[in-house]
Amino acid sequence: MSSLPVLSQIATALGVASVSALAAPQRLKGIGESLAPLLSLSWGVLFGSQVWVSLVSGITMFRTVPRHTFGKLQSKLFPAYFQLSTICSSLLTIATAALMPSNRLLHTCAGLSLASSLVNLVYLEPQTTATMYERHAIERELGIGVSMKDDPATVEMAKANTELQRLNKKFGMYHGISSLSNLIGLVALFPFAWAIKPACLSVAPTSPSGPPSRHVIYKIDM
Numbered sequence: 600m601s602s603l604p605v606l607s608q609i610a611t612a613l614g615v616a617s618v619s620a621l622a623a624p625q626r627l628k629g630i631g632e633s634l635a636p637l638l639s640l641s642w643g644v645l646f647g648s649q650v651w652v653s654l655v656s657g658i659t660m661f662r663t664v665p666r667h668t669f670g671k672l673q674s675k676l677f678p679a680y681f682q683l684s685t686i687c688s689s690l691l692t693i694a695t696a697a698l699m700p701s702n703r704l705l706h707t708c709a710g711l712s713l714a715s716s717l718v719n720l721v722y723l724e725p726q727t728t729a730t731m732y733e734r735h736a737i738e739r740e741l742g743i744g745v746s747m748k749d750d751p752a753t754v755e756m757a758k759a760n761t762e763l764q765r766l767n768k769k770f771g772m773y774h775g776i777s778s779l780s781n782l783i784g785l786v787a788l789f790p791f792a793w794a795i796k797p798a799c800l801s802v803a804p805t806s807p808s809g810p811p812s813r814h815v816i817y818k819i820d821m
Contacts, residue, residue: 715784
């Protein structure tokens, strides 16, 4: 863990500490109501960032820039993304345990989200990025991956490079597991959309002639 950036270490420590909230939610008895805004905020940021990174920004960049440039961008984006995901999923876990101490479904979903972010932050993303840079070093020598469209003859020559093929398989394994873990974490957030329901509250007018105002609040199903 000491080799991780400081923010990653902080996020990891928070993630590990939040597990105790699920293990013993009774310790948070009495502060649940005060954590209601934390539940909706952490879920909203986490869900929004995961949808954007997984379904919008990554696909857009992959189609727009050369593969090596795309890889370098992702190597800077993903550590920050998984730091944010781990911090938000940790806060979501704590708030879920405090507000819904007996809701096993949401406890499981929060735990899956946290585990997904944490394993990506600590292990899968660093391994995937390190393997990617090893591939890039060989591919640059062969002249592939640096433009939007590689020369077919060069691609065929690269297929004969046994070291590159080994790294391709290694990268595919890490990247596939990382993507699957991230997808599981995203799917685990959907049940919270039904637990955090928007509700309208009518407020009496301040004067007899003034119209009543309506404010959106959030109702949390316990």
